[in-house]
Amino acid sequence: MNKREYADVVVVGGGAIGAAVTCYLARSGMDVALVELGEVPWGSSKRCDGHAVTYDSPPGFFSRFCKMGLDLFPKIIPELPCDIQFEPEGIGLLADDEKDLDTLHQTLEGKRSEGMNVELWDQDELRRHEPHVAPSVVACLNFWGDAKLNPMRLAFGLSRLAEKHGAAIHTRTQARAILKDKDAVCGVETDKGVIRCRRAVLCAGVWTPVIAHTAGVDVPIRPRQGHILVTERVRGLVGKNYAEFGYLAAKGGQKRSGVSRDMEQFGVAMVLEPTSDGTILCGSSRRFVGMDMTPHPAVMRAQAQRILHFFPKFAEARLIRSYAGLRPATPDGKPIISATEVQGLYVAAGHEGNGIGLSLVTGHVVTQMLKGEEPDFDLEHFRLDRFRQ
Ligand SMILES: Cc1cc2nc3c(=O)[nH]c(=O)nc-3n(C[C@H](O)[C@H](O)[C@H](O)COP(=O)(O)OP(=O)(O)OC[C@H]3O[C@@H](n4cnc5c(N)ncnc54)[C@H](O)[C@@H]3O)c2cc1C
Structure with missing residues (x-):
């Protein structure tokens, strides 16, 4: 020593x-x-990917803790010796089921009461901003303060x-x-x-x-495996970060409707993070398979299918690599x-x-x-x- x-x-x-x-x-x-x-x-x-966000927790103490965490980034960034590629460009939560609209409205009110900058787009407004989103998507709840960075x-x-x-x-x-x-x-x-x-x-x-x-x-603490697919550098496919509303249920380990058996068993939910390098990180999945960090083809396929469900034009993008990591999960x-x-x-x-x-x-x-x-x-x-x- x-x-x-x-x-x-x-x-x-x-x-x-x-x-x-x-x-x-x-x-x-x-x-x-x-x-x-x-x-x-x-x-x-x-x-992993690099979202520093508030969208993925319902209003409550944990949501407020996430907001406090997010607010600390601009304070420490001037002191850091390297650019961490922090971009608070926001993330949109996409709903493809009319049944989720009431919950989206409640989330909007709850998050606003916690001081977050949240805005709901209807289908037309969303399509004006994201012309490549699938017609099945009915609304988008935007969390404008949410950010991405390079972990x-x-x-x-x-x-x-x-x-x-x-x-x-x-x-x-x-x-x-x-x-x-x-x-x-x-x-x-x-x-x-x-x-x-x-x-x-x-x-x-x-x-x-x-x-x-x-x-x-x-x-x-148990390891909860997740996969990321990385696209080649692409332009114009998507304007900012997105996740699907079902991400919250997948994270909570709840059952979902409208997904395939593989998506259900692998906890697949769409998350997109366009990086500052021009590639797009495509998630997500969740499963308990011990310390295994090997990307699994069936999980990757289910993840890719879920992305295409929300953004069919991603079929034109080539994947250049994939990796899996372990989320440290408590009960x-x-x-x-x-x-x-x-x-x-x-x-x-x-x-x-x-x-x-x-x-x-x-x-x-x-x-x-x-x-x-x-x-x-x-x-x-x-x-x-x-x-x-
Ligand atoms: C696919 C995927 C996507 C994710 N996306 C996001 C996201 O967008 N936003 C987000 O906030 N989080 C995300 N996460 C979660 C995030 O990656 C983890 O919560 C976070 O990395 C945990 O950080 P940590 O420092 O606790 O653990 P780690 O980063 O695992 O650090 C633990 C360190 O301990 C070291 N270590 C272990 N044993 C010893 C030892 N005996 N002696 C010395 N060192 C030791 C290891 O080498 C390791 O470097 C994602 C995770 C995955 C898998």
Whole structure:
């Protein structure tokens, strides 16, 4: 261990969450070291797409937490050493079933009452903006503040900013065990040596249960696989980001009508993210298949068919690659941002499909928690022991 043998706080895992936690801790003046198995980022944060959004949660506390997360991006961007390609161009939620219109109206009112800039387009208005949308689409609920960004640049930029504020970044270093003295954290054992510390924050995404287990702590996170298809550079197919209304049901694991058996069993719902490079990232799917990150042809086919259902003209675009990643999913789909029963041991993981958008706000509230300040958001919702009650 050459870089640092002591730190006040050790962060385990250098994905979007760990990089943000390290950055906010270091920026607040704390002595912090990050330990990452690979490079920053290495896990799910480099196998996802980059929506930082509020559209995918119904009005309520989680929606407000997502909004708080989104609002932090413009504040930190001027400090970052690289362009994270943040574009708050909005996302449209497409409904292809008249039965969903009442819920869309309720969502519109609920989100507006939470201060979000939301607007409903009817079929004609939508077609004026998106001439290639399928005739079956009846309405579009636009979330104008929602954004996209490049998650890899985000994690990398945050870790560099953390370093500038004095953090030690240990890449290619595996945390093997949390060391305890009686029932309090006293260090993190890595494959390169021990870093002594009084506090450790576990930000290892789907790997968090493994490292938490070494301290005797049970963390209920399961990997929920998802695929992305990437098109060649295309122009004029679609004007901005879109998702289908059924995405919320697929995320919640609910049954849906009007989808094929494969789409149902693979949790397929249309999501489109045109990147600043000109390619389009096409999602999404959700299934529990352990730690498998191999793209599966049947899932890819179902995903492509769902895109064509909403945008038939995508048949003209060639796919250049695909990948699969693992969403860290908790039993209720909400993250764990919490102290544990071991003194000095914290968990910031389990953000499922929102870890990129929630990275900054997680870093912010974890820093408040560790500094003994009143967090800006009620963290009761994200306690680890909610799963034991
Ligand atoms: C297909 C797909 C699409 C998605 N789209 C979006 C989206 O549009 N917007 C959004 O907000 N979220 C999205 N997500 C979810 C998002 O990817 C995750 O919520 C987020 O990446 C989780 O970040 P993390 O830092 O917790 O985990 P990770 O990025 O997985 O980071 C954990 C890190 O811990 C490291 N690690 C593991 N074990 C150890 C160890 N023992 N020692 C040291 N390091 C260790 C790993 O190498 C890894 O780098 C998507 C996910 C998928 C799969």
